Amino acid sequence: MQFSEIYQQFLSGLQQTSLLEFVAVSAGIASVWYSRKENILVYPIGLINTTIYIYLSLEGQLYGEASVNLYYTIVSIYGWIWWSKVNKNTQQTALKISRSNAKEWLQQLTFFTVFYCVLFFALTKLKANFAPEAIPWADAFASATAYTGMWLMARKKVESWYWWIATNIASIPLYFTKGYVFTSVQFLILFVLAIAGLMSWHKKAQHERY
Numbered sequence: 542m543q544f545s546e547i548y549q550q551f552l553s554g555l556q557q558t559s560l561l562e563f564v565a566v567s568a569g570i571a572s573v574w575y576s577r578k579e580n581i582l583v584y585p586i587g588l589i590n591t592t593i594y595i596y597l598s599l600e601g602q603l604y605g606e607a608s609v610n611l612y613y614t615i616v617s618i619y620g621w622i623w624w625s626k627v628n629k630n631t632q633q634t635a636l637k638i639s640r641s642n643a644k645e646w647l648q649q650l651t652f653f654t655v656f657y658c659v660l661f662f663a664l665t666k667l668k669a670n671f672a673p674e675a676i677p678w679a680d681a682f683a684s685a686t687a688y689t690g691m692w693l694m695a696r697k698k699v700e701s702w703y704w705w706i707a708t709n710i711a712s713i714p715l716y717f718t719k720g721y722v723f724t725s726v727q728f729l730i731l732f733v734l735a736i737a738g739l740m741s742w743h744k745k746a747q748h749e750r751y
Contacts, residue, residue: 565593566727573705573731576694577738579638579745584621588614601719602674604667606712608660609684613691620695638697638745649689649700657685676715683711699746702739709735 572587591613598607626635641649664677690704709732717725 561593562597562721562723565590565597566723568593569727570730570734573734573738577734577741579697579742581621581624584617584624587617591617597721597724601721603680603715603719604664604675606680606684606715609687609691612688616691616695620691623695624697636697638699638742640746641693641698641700645698646700649693649704652692653685653689653704656688657681660684674719676718679711679715683708683715686711697742699739699742702735702742705735706732706739 568586568590572583572590575581575583575586591610594610595607595614598604598610623636624634627633628635660681661677664675664680668675668677686704686707690701690708693701693704709728712728713725713732715725716722716728
């Protein structure tokens with residue numbers, strides 16, 4: 542596909558963007574902004590984004606992404622509870638930003654691998670029988686990295702941002718080819734914010750060590 546064709550598809554997609562998708566994208570960007578700031582508003586605003594995208598993903602036959610957003614919704618509630626906990630002695634947030642040790646790295650890599658395999662085979666079967674437009678390998682990768690990133694975000698792990706970066710890279714072309722151009726632009730913005738978030742949390746983790 543030539544650049545002019547991509548550009549025309551981009552303009553056409555923007556014109557067809559629904560109000561629902563616009564609200565979801567705006568909430569998603571705001572949510573990541575608050576997560577970079579380690580602000581608990583990441584969760585209530587993020588829930589607006591995830592609930593809308595469950596519907597949009599099902600409509601676009603992005604079943605892996607629909608499962609991701611359902612998972613986001615559940616883990617957001619879990620993360621909201623954890624981020625809300627306060628140390629009774631210091632009256633400060635109990636959960637601090639930290640880095641993963643070797644054991645935790647192994648756990649998250651295993652977590653990703655298991656979910657990727659399950660989603661890939663499930664989506665391959667769906668593609669053959671119900672959803673011919675599904676892209677199993679890409680959808681499974683975007684979903685499994687997001688599953689991992691969301692879990693680590695709830696635990697305030699610096700490495701969550703590595704997984705978010707991978708999710709955003711995979712999701713930009715995935716949503717573009719499905720016709721959700723504005724959502725694709727969202728993931729481009731989120732990619733930039735994820736890099737900024739990684740740097741911010743890296744500095745905070747260093748500060749927490751001393």
